Amino acid sequence: xxxxxxxxxxxxxxxxxxxxxxxxxxxxxxxxxxxxxxxxxxxxxxxxxxxxxxxxxxxxxxxxxxxxxxxxxxxxxxxxxxxxxxxxxxxxxxxxxxxxxxxxxxxxxxxxxxxxxxxxxxxxxxxxxxxxxxxxxxxxxxxxxxxxxxxxxxxxxxxxxxxxxxxxxxxxxxxxxxxxxxxxxxxxxxxxxxxxxxxxxxxxxxxxxxxxxxxxxxxxxxxxxxxxxxxxxxxxxxxxxxxxxxxxxxxxxxxxxxxxxxxxxxxxxxxxxxxxxxxxxxxxxxxxxxxxxxxxxxxxxxxxxxxxxxxxxxxxxxxxxxxxxxxxxxxxxxxxxxxxxxxxxxxxxxxxxxxxxxxxxxxxxxxxxxxxxxxxxxxxxxxxxxxxxxxxxxxxxxxxxxxxxxxxxxxxxxxxxxxxxxxxxx
Amino acid sequence: xxxxxxxxxxxxxxxxxxxxxxxxxxxxxxxxxxxxxxxxxxxxxxxxxxxxxxxxxxxxxxxxxxxxxxxxxxxxxxxxxxxxxxxxxxxxxxxxxxxxxxxxxxxxxxxxxxxxxxxxxxxxxxxxxxxxxxxxxxxxxxxxxxxxxxxxxxxxxxxxxxxxxxxxxxxxxxxxxxxxxxxxxxxxxxxxxxxxxxxxxxxxxxxxxxxxxxxxxxxxxxxxxxxxxxxxxxxxxxxxxxxxxxxxxxxxxxxxxxxxxxxxxxxxxxxxxxxxxxxxxxxxxxxxxxxxxxxxxxxxxxxxxxxxxxxxxxxxxxxxxxxxxxxxxxxxxxxxxxxxxxxxxxxxxxxxxxxxxxxxxxxxxxxxxxxxxxxxxxxxxxxxxxxxxxxxxxxxxxxxxxxxxxxxxxxxxxxxxxxxxxxxxxxxxxxxxxxxxxxxxxxxxxxxxxxxxxxxxxxxxxxxxxxxxxxxxxxxxxxxxxxxxxxxxxxxxxxxxxxxxxxxxxxxxxxxxxxxxxxxxxxx
Numbered sequence: 026x027x028x029x030x031x032x033x034x035x036x037x038x039x040x041x042x043x044x045x046x047x048x049x050x051x052x053x054x055x056x057x058x059x060x061x062x063x064x065x066x067x068x069x070x071x072x073x074x075x076x077x078x079x080x081x082x083x084x085x086x087x088x089x090x091x092x093x094x095x096x097x098x099x100x101x102x103x104x105x106x107x108x109x110x111x112x113x114x115x116x117x118x119x120x121x122x123x124x125x126x127x128x129x130x131x132x133x134x135x136x137x138x139x140x141x142x143x144x145x146x147x148x149x150x151x152x153x154x155x156x157x158x159x160x161x162x163x164x165x166x167x168x169x170x171x172x173x174x175x176x177x178x179x180x181x182x183x184x185x186x187x188x189x190x191x192x193x194x195x196x197x198x199x200x201x202x203x204x205x206x207x208x209x210x211x212x213x214x215x216x217x218x219x220x221x222x223x224x225x226x227x228x229x230x231x232x233x234x235x236x237x238x239x240x241x242x243x244x245x246x247x248x249x250x251x252x253x254x255x256x257x258x259x260x261x262x263x264x265x266x267x268x269x270x271x272x273x274x275x276x277x278x279x280x281x282x283x284x285x286x287x288x289x290x291x292x293x294x295x296x297x298x299x300x301x302x303x304x305x306x307x308x309x310x311x312x313x314x315x316x317x318x319x320x321x322x323x324x325x326x327x328x329x330x331x332x333x334x335x336x337x338x339x340x341x342x343x344x345x346x347x348x349x350x351x352x353x354x355x356x357x358x359x360x361x362x363x364x365x366x367x368x369x370x371x372x373x374x375x376x377x378x379x380x381x382x383x384x385x386x387x388x389x390x391x392x393x394x395x396x397x398x399x400x401x402x403x404x405x406x407x408x409x410x411x412x413x414x415x416x417x418x419x420x421x422x423x424x425x426x427x428x429x430x431x432x433x434x435x436x437x438x439x440x441x442x443x444x445x446x447x448x449x450x451x
Numbered sequence: 452x453x454x455x456x457x458x459x460x461x462x463x464x465x466x467x468x469x470x471x472x473x474x475x476x477x478x479x480x481x482x483x484x485x486x487x488x489x490x491x492x493x494x495x496x497x498x499x500x501x502x503x504x505x506x507x508x509x510x511x512x513x514x515x516x517x518x519x520x521x522x523x524x525x526x527x528x529x530x531x532x533x534x535x536x537x538x539x540x541x542x543x544x545x546x547x548x549x550x551x552x553x554x555x556x557x558x559x560x561x562x563x564x565x566x567x568x569x570x571x572x573x574x575x576x577x578x579x580x581x582x583x584x585x586x587x588x589x590x591x592x593x594x595x596x597x598x599x600x601x602x603x604x605x606x607x608x609x610x611x612x613x614x615x616x617x618x619x620x621x622x623x624x625x626x627x628x629x630x631x632x633x634x635x636x637x638x639x640x641x642x643x644x645x646x647x648x649x650x651x652x653x654x655x656x657x658x659x660x661x662x663x664x665x666x667x668x669x670x671x672x673x674x675x676x677x678x679x680x681x682x683x684x685x686x687x688x689x690x691x692x693x694x695x696x697x698x699x700x701x702x703x704x705x706x707x708x709x710x711x712x713x714x715x716x717x718x719x720x721x722x723x724x725x726x727x728x729x730x731x732x733x734x735x736x737x738x739x740x741x742x743x744x745x746x747x748x749x750x751x752x753x754x755x756x757x758x759x760x761x762x763x764x765x766x767x768x769x770x771x772x773x774x775x776x777x778x779x780x781x782x783x784x785x786x787x788x789x790x791x792x793x794x795x796x797x798x799x800x801x802x803x804x805x806x807x808x809x810x811x812x813x814x815x816x817x818x819x820x821x822x823x824x825x826x827x828x829x830x831x832x833x834x835x836x837x838x839x840x841x842x843x844x845x846x847x848x849x850x851x852x853x854x855x856x857x858x859x860x861x862x863x864x865x866x867x868x869x870x871x872x873x874x875x876x877x878x879x880x881x882x883x884x885x886x887x888x889x890x891x892x893x894x895x896x897x898x899x900x901x902x903x904x905x906x907x908x909x910x911x912x913x914x915x916x917x918x919x920x921x922x923x924x925x926x927x928x929x930x931x932x933x934x935x936x937x938x939x940x941x942x943x944x945x946x947x948x949x950x951x952x953x954x955x956x957x958x959x960x961x962x963x964x965x966x967x968x969x970x971x972x973x974x975x
Binding site: 129132133136137157158187190191193194195336337338339340341342343344347 | 601723725726727755759760761762763764765766767768769933940941
């Protein structure tokens with residue numbers, strides 16, 4: 026039973042007394058919502074849950090930050106072909122969005138994150154990382170400057186408690202606005218065309234990491250040229266109420282261009298091909314890591330981490346200045362395993378000794394090979410690496426040692442990602 | 452008042468004795484120093500004040516227990532007016548029945564001690580020998596900058612050196628040290644001694660200045676630490692003219708080297724420009740600029756109030772905020788119109804440190820009471836009659852009495868309004884047990900609760916250590932991890948107060964080591 030059929034229209038009409046001059050008031054309008062105890066709800070749905078449910082042909086769901094999101098809507102292969110050939114639309118609302126505003130928001134962020142923000146203009150964004158006092162990574166995310174004194178930090182995990190603690194001494198307001206903002210990720214070579222088709226003018230002039238206000242079908246949205254696919258892509262930030270309408274509108278207009286809905290599994294595959302680590306998967310936030318060995322420094326995760334050691338004071342600065350001169354103990358590298366069919370990869374070996382672990386693995390259709398992000402001891406990076414692979418055949422499983430080599434560049438990194446103007450059409 | 456365009460090499464915020472020592476050291480090295488002290492006289496808690504016309508007394512601290520010879524000699528304090536009224540002041544534990552106990556320091560005294568307590572004499576000799584052996588391990592560490600926690604090789608070689616030195620001292624020293632570190636002094640004393648008075652006196656000395664009772668872990672190590680501090684000095688000394696004489700001599704050293712001590716100059720903030728300390732901002736407008744800023748006020752208020760949270764990393768803030776200085780000691784200064792008669796105490800011992808201590812159990816109870824915001828039923832105290840040795844302090848035939856009361860809550864339940872009088876009455880009643888004429892002899896006096904010591908003398912929380920003396924807040928961890936090497940993470944800002952290694956007491960060491968470290972950095 027859908028909401029439309031719950032109350033047959035006939036009942037409604039008969040309940041109205043035409044002779045009564047006073048307006049009928051529904052008493053339910055004035056009843057306070059029953060208070061929900063905090064954290065009572067542990068299964069959350071995104072504002073786009075109904076539309077993605079309608080698209081699902083597989084009923085495969087996955088939990089992401091407590092939200093139920095589709096893992097695969099139709100078929101991962103089809104979705105991947107759409108992503109690399111035309112465009113896909115996905116619901117990324119479970120990302121954590123934190124609004125930072127106030128007179129000293131800039132000073133606050135400058136102390137909070139590792140990179141220098143003085144060149145960040147209004148309506149643009151940068152990749153930021155933030156560390157604890159030992160220089161170990163707490164998280165990374167995308168920082169948008171929405172106005173002179175207003176910023177939005179988008180992260181994989183919530184850091185609200187730590188951010189609020191860091192706010193001492195600053196005239197700044199830090200609030201979690203995740204629930205009120207929905208995010209639609211439109212990615213692929215035709216994504217700019219889809220937006221133009223949907224009525225967003227001037228989209229092709231938007232530079233990578235830039236953002237603008239626009240509207241689709243009368244609904245305001247904030248469009249940023251961002252994404253983690255290694256290709257052209259946009260992220261659309263809208264009010265939670267508007268999000269389903271924006272989705273439908275885009276799907277309607279984009280259908281002729283080959284726009285397809287996609288799920289979480291494709292997001293993981295795309296970022297693996299682009300070689301981007303994800304918090305909670307490829308590294309653990311320093312506060313969440315039970316063992317100190319599980320916490321990583323920015324130099325281990327990124328070859329050129331976004332940090333400015335010359336900045337006077339920022340969290341972790343003291344330790345990072347020291348670490349900058351040292352060789353990192355481990356490195357996160359993108360590995361390519363020679364094998365023609367998908368296998369599950371786990372331990373990285375060098376000369377029979379375990380030297381690292383695979384954090385994310387997948388079969389890259391672009392390379393036709395298994396690729397994986399792995400944290401590997403930097404002393405062994407020059408050696409002959411292999412990885413343990415497990416392949417299931419029916420009820421039996423076969424373990425094998427696959428030779429791997431380190432990919433010097435991401436599996437997918439298209440020039441379209443940063444091209445100006447963004448290509449409209451193929 | 453303050454020269455506008457003068458250029459200084461260094462500014463010292465807070466003219467307590469540590470600030471003055473740091474300033475004097477820098478001035479002696481030829482640097483132009485500017486000392487900003489908010490109060491009308493320099494010295495912080497090492498000052499002499501007049502409690503009644505003609506009666507002068509050391510207002511807060513009243514003895515020099517471990518003022519290092521090195522500092523005294525290098526700064527030529529004797530040349531600048533520092534004299535001693537008494538050297539090597541004895542310690543006497545008062546007994547209600549008149550069988551007072553002199554803690555022996557010479558062979559002759561030990562014979563008397565052994566006669567009084569035949570069963571404990573041998574144990575006491577062993578106890579002292581052990582404490583000395585352990586203290587001699589710790590003592591050198593109190594005079595040097597502890598290794599930085601982030602420098603693992605320095606830390607490793609530091610620890611290795613300590614282990615080697617301990618092994619060199621003898622086979623038993625290292626196991627003994629490992630045992631002493633977490634031990635409660637009460638347990639140790641119960642096991643070693645019989646005399647309740649001796650036990651209480653030793654426990655009192657180990658816990659004085661902190662909020663812990665004798666059965667708290669870590670108090671045994673405090674006794675070692677105190678012994679180690681004493682080793683750096685020349686025994687317990689009584690400066691002529693009260694503790695203010697020490698501060699006056701330090702001010703004279705600074706003045707003689709061209710430094711400036713500005714009184715009634717309240718510092719509102721430390722200027723930070725491009726991440727570096729650049730000077731200070733003074734109440735009433737105006738700035739003083741210098742490439743180096745030393746702060747002798749508590750690390751917590753230096754970083755949170757003067758520098759500002761924005762220049763500090765989030766986790767450092769958390770560490771600093773947690774280290775709340777909480778004093779547990781009150782000071783009572785009395786003017787007496789006669790020399791109190793303490794039955795059974797020989798006249799020359801009237802100038803000694805007199806300990807009024809209840810039993811171990813009562814000491815523990817007092818510690819618990821004070822932690823809960825109540826006054827101790829049986830206050831334990833250190834009593835001094837400085838005017839016996841130093842006639843200049845009181846008119847002929849009259850005397851001043853300086854009392855440090857242990858286990859007085861930093862935060863009194865219901866406020867201090869009515870309780871100040873209650874504390875005084877309890878102290879007087881207790882003193883009356885030993886010298887019945889004291890209550891009637893009082894002509895004037897003042898009671899300084901931890902709160903008063905904070906507001907009047909600027910010791911945060913009234914805590915003379917500016918943060919607990921515990922293993923987790925000592926050496927490289929003092930005042931917080933990452934702040935152990937005196938230079939704060941803001942370049943050019945040095946912390947040089949009692950909140951830093953090696954802690955409180957009138958030792959001048961934090962100020963001295965900070966200044967030495969900064970000078971060393973200067974030349975390289």
